[in-house]
Amino acid sequence: MNVIESIEQTHLQERPDLRPGVTVRVHVKIREGEKERIQVFEGVVIGIRRAGARSTFTVRKVSFGQGVERIFPMHSPSIDKVEIGRAARVRRSKLYFLRKLRGRAARLREKRRSAG
Numbered sequence: 483m484n485v486i487e488s489i490e491q492t493h494l495q496e497r498p499d500l501r502p503g504v505t506v507r508v509h510v511k512i513r514e515g516e517k518e519r520i521q522v523f524e525g526v527v528i529g530i531r532r533a534g535a536r537s538t539f540t541v542r543k544v545s546f547g548q549g550v551e552r553i554f555p556m557h558s559p560s561i562d563k564v565e566i567g568r569a570a571r572v573r574r575s576k577l578y579f580l581r582k583l584r585g586r587a588a589r590l591r592e593k594r595r596s597a598g
Contacts (some may be wrong), residue, residue, distance in 0.1 A: 490535035495557045503572035509562040528577040569593040
């Protein structure tokens, strides 16, 4: 491990196991002047870039008929928490094909839960 990686280890935060196709609620801290509030961004994870402390994940949602994507740094202090919702069964690591789909066509198949 080189010097840069050892310094980055101190900045890593504990995050849930994110996978493409998972619906997440990202609680982001927003600063407005002196005040700070939490804003929730809910959508589907369409891609993850794994690079240690520089890891990012892309979340896509449709808001008022318009597709919106945000790229979040995985270990950013501005992210309060990440809640995992529904999980979908996907067969690729980048779900960029969802950008072209609309409405019901953009739905992903639900992952089966084990009975028990």
